[in-house]
Amino acid sequence: MKVLFCGDIVGRSGRDIVIREVPALRVRLGLDFVVVNGENAAAGFGITGRICEDLHAAGVDVITGGNHSWDQKDIQAYIAQDKRLLRPVNYPPGTPGFGSGMYETAARKRVVVINVMTRLFMDPLDDPFQALEAQLKLHRLGATADFILIDVHGEATSEKQVIGYACDGRASLVVGTHTHVPTADARILPGGTAYQTDAGMCGDYDSIIGMKKEIAMPRMIRKLPGERLAPAEGAATLCGIFVETDDRTGLAVTVKPLRLGANLEVSDL
Amino acid sequence: MKVLFCGDIVGRSGRDIVIREVPALRVRLGLDFVVVNGENAAAGFGITGRICEDLHAAGVDVITGGNHSWDQKDIQAYIAQDKRLLRPVNYPPGTPGFGSGMYETAARKRVVVINVMTRLFMDPLDDPFQALEAQLKLHRLGATADFILIDVHGEATSEKQVIGYACDGRASLVVGTHTHVPTADARILPGGTAYQTDAGMCGDYDSIIGMKKEIAMPRMIRKLPGERLAPAEGAATLCGIFVETDDRTGLAVTVKPLRLGANLEVSDL
Amino acid sequence: MKVLFCGDIVGRSGRDIVIREVPALRVRLGLDFVVVNGENAAAGFGITGRICEDLHAAGVDVITGGNHSWDQKDIQAYIAQDKRLLRPVNYPPGTPGFGSGMYETAARKRVVVINVMTRLFMDPLDDPFQALEAQLKLHRLGATADFILIDVHGEATSEKQVIGYACDGRASLVVGTHTHVPTADARILPGGTAYQTDAGMCGDYDSIIGMKKEIAMPRMIRKLPGERLAPAEGAATLCGIFVETDDRTGLAVTVKPLRLGANLEVSDL
Amino acid sequence: MKVLFCGDIVGRSGRDIVIREVPALRVRLGLDFVVVNGENAAAGFGITGRICEDLHAAGVDVITGGNHSWDQKDIQAYIAQDKRLLRPVNYPPGTPGFGSGMYETAARKRVVVINVMTRLFMDPLDDPFQALEAQLKLHRLGATADFILIDVHGEATSEKQVIGYACDGRASLVVGTHTHVPTADARILPGGTAYQTDAGMCGDYDSIIGMKKEIAMPRMIRKLPGERLAPAEGAATLCGIFVETDDRTGLAVTVKPLRLGANLEVSDL
Ligand SMILES: [Fe+2]
Ligand SMILES: [Fe+2]
Ligand SMILES: [Fe+2]
Ligand SMILES: [Fe+2]
Ligand SMILES: [Fe+2]
Numbered sequence A, B, C, D: 001m002k003v004l005f006c007g008d009i010v011g012r013s014g015r016d017i018v019i020r021e022v023p024a025l026r027v028r029l030g031l032d033f034v035v036v037n038g039e040n041a042a043a044g045f046g047i048t049g050r051i052c053e054d055l056h057a058a059g060v061d062v063i064t065g066g067n068h069s070w071d072q073k074d075i076q077a078y079i080a081q082d083k084r085l086l087r088p089v090n091y092p093p094g095t096p097g098f099g100s101g102m103y104e105t106a107a108r109k110r111v112v113v114i115n116v117m118t119r120l121f122m123d124p125l126d127d128p129f130q131a132l133e134a135q136l137k138l139h140r141l142g143a144t145a146d147f148i149l150i151d152v153h154g155e156a157t158s159e160k161q162v163i164g165y166a167c168d169g170r171a172s173l174v175v176g177t178h179t180h181v182p183t184a185d186a187r188i189l190p191g192g193t194a195y196q197t198d199a200g201m202c203g204d205y206d207s208i209i210g211m212k213k214e215i216a217m218p219r220m221i222r223k224l225p226g227e228r229l230a231p232a233e234g235a236a237t238l239c240g241i242f243v244e245t246d247d248r249t250g251l252a253v254t255v256k257p258l259r260l261g262a263n264l265e266v267s268d269l
């Protein structure tokens, strides 16, 4: 199977490049499934049902989230009834929506997507390690699932690496999100799981993590509130990771970073 | 000028690859100056005078530090008297050692190295922005300095990017350290400063940020103290960034990530 | 001299009790000077010029702040021109307003008020220790000032205690704010400085740190955004600390906590 | 029933006052049960089996812990086999020891003690709210238990207050520990649960949260490692809270802070 994951979409600029590129990428790369993290898609803060529809129309199968999942008020009703929009699985019981789902590709392959959030330097959620163990007991790669993708939304590289190795051999791809900067460590772990510490954002990199420099910089330097943060509006870079698996095992045989667009060094396939 | 910066050296494995590769890289790439971050060189915790000597013998001109600078007790005396070992400039007045230095290359070029630490999710130090403004008033690129290198030791990508843009046009290179994972965002900012959010570590990547998985993983998962963390001992990757500047301005004309060794995708020049 | 300090005023309930009680307390206790922390006076978030005027009319001489000082937009212009409203002294240079001031009582005594913010678990500001050393070089108790009051706005008890002892003998009173809970450790330190780790809030204690339980509790338990936090509206407790000094030295001879109103055990003088 | 809870014992000085005072307090106050937090009893870091025995011999029925529970290596074996030493209940499954226990008094009353840790500014543990709900489903005050005591080990006043109100009416006493400073907010919440945000430490208050000033102060001010922290050795204050309940309901009818010893204002019963 061939799967593409793209990191945090930030604002209109990020949405535009995903909506423009994904249809062509599906064809050119022969993709079976596409997952994107959409926690900053709506002007940098959360996502709306309307944006979800636009992304699905462009060929995005599933959208994951993170600490910004709840920024748009109406999303709680939407996420409760559409399993193609996930939020981290380790929110406490009773949280609207789902933290994982199983989906079927056109070729009837079963893809499991799990969204989890780390805790170092993040909000205190339920234990991501226990949550993943429960998920990986439910979904067994090569048995009940053909592809298992885990979006690890978090800050600390150490915690993301622990999750990568903890799931090694039991997932097809463990990929980080949240820092909005792609890491150059895409590789296949010893047990066969593709891994990258952060996928990077889909957005304008001539910015502070996707936000306009002229607003974000004085806020951080002067420690005073100012204008509300807003996404930078220049040309975006799509940042993602491509994985091809062995159909018999669901484990990765190829992993490649994908970077298309302005500012960053292009990495095409 | 041609300058190489390498990220956090972790343990013996990291030291070995730096000591083995730097002499050849100096020749092959025609390097004028080499800087490495050494805060984890001594078994993962700090650095010793002996290790500094070994690194200098291999062609490392200047060694920078970070939150781990002080882990080895005897280093306070050493750092006070050898300006080739720096610690972050924004420690409070009275801290042993120096946060910046001016050095002369064999070709009599003046290189300024500044080591600074960020504050989000880090120890509370003096303001890095004020500290850098003071340094960049003292050292003017193209006037009093031929190359200005700033090692931004820190966690949050946003804060590192703010520093990058705040220094854009006034430094040759702003490069991050501390996360032990190389980022794939090497580029030249609009004002001419080369930038990469994190250089990545020089160490064994089959590990948790350079430390043995079998010790680091249970500590994070179980929340109990265990065996003391120790560096992984497998083959290392050297991670760094190469910059070539325009001699008239000191600004970057070329920036390239460098990754040599095991586990990560090789990026040679 | 006799001085009263009251902790964080939270919302209307907190303003009401301060405005109602301070005039009588000034007479009954023979107070020379009254300082209150007002960072949560305006519906829990910041303070307005109008509220400052009301407090001054009730006999409050100086108002201090903290991390919430800037929550109300118009306050930046107000604080820049009225030295009776302070903000922490260790904001970076260029911040509107003042972090300390010298004031004269009716009896022509010179009172210095310094507002400082700690850093553990707080925003990264300039070093509070250096800032206080500079202030205490400028203002010398018993020489250039008859009373020196330091409001230490912060979270960690350890950092507040370090500041207390670091200033011991050089200030009349070091008192903490920010946690909204009064501590039971009012005492005179060995060098003669009155100290209390936190003054407690002036507000409705049948609440979560002054905010309505029905809003604050689900937000913390469920980890989802909800209704905007709003101050509890029940009867308030005024929490403060009373200090009497030796006029020759400016050091404390008496320190007493003051708690008047609902919910908490009353501690009157 | 009459129960006494004492906050974090720090070092020898803290142990001495507890061992000296508790036998007399049991008699004088007619105590049915005594609980102390012992996480800093062994030279400030953790506790040993030997110290537990000494405390039990002095009349301490149960000892609770916190983030320092594991500082002494041998304690993992001890805590696994002696239910009179608790650690926070919200450590992940598989953690040695117990987070709660039911004990019988001499008069055959059933006392339940629960130890829980908060998460704001603390290590990321399992959800304390879910953990407490599970405990309070198991143990019902007035039905299966005559007294329920909850030691909430944590930093943020807001989170402790949320726990207090969340358990109101279902516990006899919710009392905080960890900040090492007693708060002056002992009271009975509307539902009948006695509450105090922090019990304060049992230790030498002429110190930085129980540790020698001459070591703790330079460490915080200079940001350099120095001598290992060690407990202050002067005369201690015992800090605790006394609760009397209605035998029919298990709810509090009286709550009084207790402070005996040097430095702090004495509050005896
Ligand atoms: Fe994001
Ligand atoms: Fe995020
Ligand atoms: Fe490092
Ligand atoms: Fe570091
Ligand atoms: Fe406040």
Ligand SMILES: [Fe+2]
Binding pocket: C039, C066, C067, C068, C153, C177, C178
């Ligand atoms: Fe505050």
Ligand SMILES: [Fe+2]
Binding pocket: D008, D039, D040, D066, D068, D178, D179, D180
């Ligand atoms: Fe403690």
Ligand SMILES: [Fe+2]
Binding pocket: D039, D066, D067, D068, D153, D177, D178
């Ligand atoms: Fe603690």
